[in-house]
Amino acid sequence: MFSNRVKKFALVTAVILGVLANFGIQTPLKAQSPILIGLITKTETNPFFVKMREGAQSVADKLGAKLITASGKFDTDNDSQVTAIENMISAGVKGILLVPANSKAIVPSIKKARDAGVLVIALDTPPDPVDSADALFATDNFKAGQLIGQYAKTAFGDKKATIATLDLLPGISVSELRRNGFFDGFGIKKDDPSIVCSGDSEGNQTKGQTVMENCLTKSPDINLVYTLNEPAAAGAYAALDKAGKVKDVMIVSVDGGCTPGVEYVISGKIAATSQQYPLKMAALGVEAVVKFAQDGTKPSGYTDTGVTLLSVKPLNGIVSQGAVFGVQNCWGTPTDGELDAAMKADAAAGIQPPTPEATMAATMAATTAP
Amino acid sequence: MSENADRISFASRIRQMLLSPTVGPFIALLVASLFFTTQTDRFLSGSNISLIFQQSGWIAVLAIGQTLIILTAGIDLSNGAVMTLGSVFMVSLAVNNGVNPYLAILIGLLITVGFGLLNGLLVTQLRLPPFIVTLGTLNVAFALTLIYTVETVVAPTELAFFGQTFKIGGTTITYGTVAMLILFLVIWFILRETAFGRHIYAIGNNPEAARLTGIRTDRLLIAVYSLAGLIYGFAGLLLIGRTGVGDPYAGQTANLDSITAVVLGGTSLFGGRGNVLGTLVGSLIVGVFRNGLQLMGIPSIFQVLITGILVILAVSVDQLSQRNKG
Numbered sequence: 001m002f003s004n005r006v007k008k009f010a011l012v013t014a015v016i017l018g019v020l021a022n023f024g025i026q027t028p029l030k031a032q033s034p035i036l037i038g039l040i041t042k043t044e045t046n047p048f049f050v051k052m053r054e055g056a057q058s059v060a061d062k063l064g065a066k067l068i069t070a071s072g073k074f075d076t077d078n079d080s081q082v083t084a085i086e087n088m089i090s091a092g093v094k095g096i097l098l099v100p101a102n103s104k105a106i107v108p109s110i111k112k113a114r115d116a117g118v119l120v121i122a123l124d125t126p127p128d129p130v131d132s133a134d135a136l137f138a139t140d141n142f143k144a145g146q147l148i149g150q151y152a153k154t155a156f157g158d159k160k161a162t163i164a165t166l167d168l169l170p171g172i173s174v175s176e177l178r179r180n181g182f183f184d185g186f187g188i189k190k191d192d193p194s195i196v197c198s199g200d201s202e203g204n205q206t207k208g209q210t211v212m213e214n215c216l217t218k219s220p221d222i223n224l225v226y227t228l229n230e231p232a233a234a235g236a237y238a239a240l241d242k243a244g245k246v247k248d249v250m251i252v253s254v255d256g257g258c259t260p261g262v263e264y265v266i267s268g269k270i271a272a273t274s275q276q277y278p279l280k281m282a283a284l285g286v287e288a289v290v291k292f293a294q295d296g297t298k299p300s301g302y303t304d305t306g307v308t309l310l311s312v313k314p315l316n317g318i319v320s321q322g323a324v325f326g327v328q329n330c331w332g333t334p335t336d337g338e339l340d341a342a343m344k345a346d347a348a349a350g351i352q353p354p355t356p357e358a359t360m361a362a363t364m365a366a367t368t369a370p
Numbered sequence: 371m372s373e374n375a376d377r378i379s380f381a382s383r384i385r386q387m388l389l390s391p392t393v394g395p396f397i398a399l400l401v402a403s404l405f406f407t408t409q410t411d412r413f414l415s416g417s418n419i420s421l422i423f424q425q426s427g428w429i430a431v432l433a434i435g436q437t438l439i440i441l442t443a444g445i446d447l448s449n450g451a452v453m454t455l456g457s458v459f460m461v462s463l464a465v466n467n468g469v470n471p472y473l474a475i476l477i478g479l480l481i482t483v484g485f486g487l488l489n490g491l492l493v494t495q496l497r498l499p500p501f502i503v504t505l506g507t508l509n510v511a512f513a514l515t516l517i518y519t520v521e522t523v524v525a526p527t528e529l530a531f532f533g534q535t536f537k538i539g540g541t542t543i544t545y546g547t548v549a550m551l552i553l554f555l556v557i558w559f560i561l562r563e564t565a566f567g568r569h570i571y572a573i574g575n576n577p578e579a580a581r582l583t584g585i586r587t588d589r590l591l592i593a594v595y596s597l598a599g600l601i602y603g604f605a606g607l608l609l610i611g612r613t614g615v616g617d618p619y620a621g622q623t624a625n626l627d628s629i630t631a632v633v634l635g636g637t638s639l640f641g642g643r644g645n646v647l648g649t650l651v652g653s654l655i656v657g658v659f660r661n662g663l664q665l666m667g668i669p670s671i672f673q674v675l676i677t678g679i680l681v682i683l684a685v686s687v688d689q690l691s692q693r694n695k696g
Contacts, residue, residue, distance in 0.1 A: 076619030087664035171520035
């Protein structure tokens with residue numbers, strides 16, 4: 001049943017693996033083990049999490065800790081996170097930094113880790129209940145929504161708003177907090193008749209465009225679009241552009257990624273966005289685990305990692321920062337010339353360069369070590 | 371004389387087993403395990419091995435159903451979505467509608483069997499390709515789940531039974547792991563020793579010949595798809611036991627993960643050749659790499675990379691062995 005070729009093939013494979021195994025025996029990874037820290041994100045692909053991982057890695061390198069990472073296969077992949085937590089406990093981590101994919105479903109695994117003496121810090125997304133983790137380092141997503149809601153309200157004044165919202169997926173807390181914050185900032189309830197269309201963009205550009213196209217078909221007079229993140233905003237803009245409506249419609253968003261986020265703010269495609277700081281969450285997290293490993297101090301409660309309103313169309317009575325600040329503090333990688341474009345946009349709008357204090361406040365945690 | 375004949379058949383069975391396509395994957399599993407044992411002293415412990423079984427369990431069970439269908443030269447893309455639909459109904463009915471938990475389990479199983487039956491009917495009665503049929507039911511089941519609920523509901527203890535544990539010499543083992551292994555043995559026995567099992571291979575090898583020898587192929591296929599549905603419901607129970615909740619977003623890549631396990635286990639995607647124990651080995655290979663690489667501190671994306679390479683290797687081996695035969 002087994003052909004010679006197959007046998008040969010199996011033999012070669014076995015030999016290669018055997019050599020690898022031998023190599024392992026000669027160089028055991030045992031001597032003086034560094035502090036192990038686990039980081040579990042939702043996916044490997046979203047730049048938000050890529051940036052978070054880079055932030056964690058650089059602080060871990062600086063503090064001499066070893067970072068091990070894992071993630072789900074899709075945004076709501078709970079099982080992969082459960083598996084990663086179990087494996088990390090087995091690997092002997094001191095602490096786990098976790099962005100829960102499913103706030104409720106992950107709770108028993110968090111408990112398992114804490115029972116095993118592992119510090120668990122939730123990043124970005126709170127578990128439900130929130131006190132199931134030792135601490136939470138996250139953006140105040142409700143406030144992030146509120147800021148753009150207030151901005152839009154001030155810009156609209158007495159003008160009648162017809163609103164579309166591009167959300168993530170039903171039942172995801174981050175998305176709902178931002179959206180409710182937006183409504184609160186705009187001064188309406190979630191069943192207000194001015195909200196004419198809502199759809200799930202899944203936070204990506206392609207779906208966002210589809211949702212916006214359908215919304216425009218339903219209500220061609222939409223003049224205010226809330227999107228839960230900037231890829232969705234980019235999709236909405238593409239749909240509006242195709243329909244020849246970009247001049248009449250304001251887009252507000254949340255995230256503050258370098259691209260498309262801040263890029264779209266510079267060009268005015270997004271009127272205002274709330275910038276958040278994933279690097280800071282990760283950096284604070286790594287520092288907290290190292291401290292816990294050294295002297296047993298545990299962080300607790302909620303640490304707000306801050307949010308800043310960005311716009312190149314500043315409004316009276318609304319505190320915001322300009323494009324240069326946005327580029328300097330964005331997560332991801334700015335495109336070539338993005339900073340130059342930002343300087344021009346700020347100059348055209350009469351926005352002063354950001355003060356060193358403001359920049360410090362946003363990036364502090366990422367640059368200081370205990 | 372008859373004793374002698376028994377002995378011969380026993381010896382030939384041993385030889386048959388050694389030569390079966392399960393052996394290659396099994397060697398790969400052993401070599402991988404050996405490799406990780408040398409790399410990290412945390413790999414080879416009772417509790418870590420138990421963990422790998424828990425982590426691989428529900429995908430492995432889904433892959434049992436997938437194996438049955440692939441043996442008939444079919445494929446099932448709907449299994450993860452069907453499992454999730456069943457498990458979400460089980461939990462939500464019990465918690466939100468106050469249905470007796472055991473009745474809720476029964477209803478959940480009926481739903482998954484119903485979807486299996488539907489797949490089987492569409493494949494046999496309308497002569498539609500299994501790939502398209504199950505692509506359709508994948509979407510239907512996924513949508514029905516989210517129409518029914520987007521809420522993650524904590525399961526009552528009756529439903530999370532398979533997550534409960536017992537100890538053997540300090541190693542914690544879940545009832546789910548035991549149940550999974552028993553199911554593998556049962557299906558292995560059915561495939562090997564019953565007419566139903568042999569007919570599954572016959573259909574996969576040559577449906578026309580199978581029909582001419584008097585096998586009622588349509589009825590058999592419908593039975594296979596329905597049995598697979600029942601097994602998916604069982605996988606749903608394992609998943610509830612593992613996570614303690616009914617999660618409407620679970621299992622979105624489980625269909626492809628289960629196909630991966632089947633292929634890594636040496637079962638041919640062309641049907642008619644393969645073995646359900648190979649599927650168990652295939653699931654464990656994925657689990658061992660995921661766990662071992664994690665223990666070594668290597669990012670999980672490398673596990674995806676290695677799994678991809680192994681799948682191509684496994685299919686190539688299958689293809690080469692066929693070519694040499696022909």
